[in-house]
Amino acid sequence: MPAHPDAGAVRVRAAEPAEIDHLAKVWYDGWQDAHCHILPAELTRIRTLESFRDRLRAVLPHVRVAGPFPTPVGFCIAKGDELYQLYVSAKARGSGVAAALMADAEARLAAAGVELAWLACAIGNERAARFYEKSGWRRARTVVYQPDASDGAPLEVWRYEKRLP
Numbered sequence: 001m002p003a004h005p006d007a008g009a010v011r012v013r014a015a016e017p018a019e020i021d022h023l024a025k026v027w028y029d030g031w032q033d034a035h036c037h038i039l040p041a042e043l044t045r046i047r048t049l050e051s052f053r054d055r056l057r058a059v060l061p062h063v064r065v066a067g068p069f070p071t072p073v074g075f076c077i078a079k080g081d082e083l084y085q086l087y088v089s090a091k092a093r094g095s096g097v098a099a100a101l102m103a104d105a106e107a108r109l110a111a112a113g114v115e116l117a118w119l120a121c122a123i124g125n126e127r128a129a130r131f132y133e134k135s136g137w138r139r140a141r142t143v144v145y146q147p148d149a150s151d152g153a154p155l156e157v158w159r160y161e162k163r164l165p
């Protein structure tokens, strides 16, 4: 059951190559909103719009989006057993878009045979943490995490887990 009553009305689909620039901006803006005041300044320096564009290009077949082509309002990326990224533009937060993206990702992970999914949440990202908890995820523990090979020092994050049906 999605964590928002309007989530069922939101259609989630595969991202198109023509949407990469727009999605990079959604990611960049969301990263600034959620992380620039709680993560080291070094990370803020390397999280450029171009860096998000490159990461999206590299994982495009795994990117799922919600909202109209070519300006989706949110996206989610799952890889392996990890819910790797979830970003919704500020104007679409609280609307059920995040819950729809999450439900789609969980269904895809479960269909791929994942029984225990996990995700990393920056320590102090309270809105995301609240969202994960109301979506049935459990904060398991604090772990050391390196989201991208080109990053500097690994970070401590909250590891969330969810057992999938």
Ligand SMILES: CC(C)(COP(=O)(O)OP(=O)(O)OC[C@H]1O[C@@H](n2cnc3c(N)ncnc32)[C@H](O)[C@@H]1OP(=O)(O)O)[C@@H](O)C(=O)NCCC(=O)NCCS
Binding pocket: 004, 030, 031, 033, 034, 086, 087, 088, 089, 092, 093, 094, 095, 096, 097, 098, 099, 120, 121, 122, 125, 126, 127, 128, 130, 131, 134
């Ligand atoms: C995380 C994210 C996808 C969640 O989507 P959302 O649409 O904002 O989620 P919702 O509004 O349904 O749920 C967020 C909850 O946090 C609450 N909340 C809002 N601000 C909060 C804060 N500062 N501290 C704690 N809770 C907060 C909301 O009230 C809501 O809870 P409620 O439904 O019980 O009232 C979205 O906020 C986002 O894209 N944030 C920026 C990027 C990000 O942090 N991504 C996750 C990286 S780990």
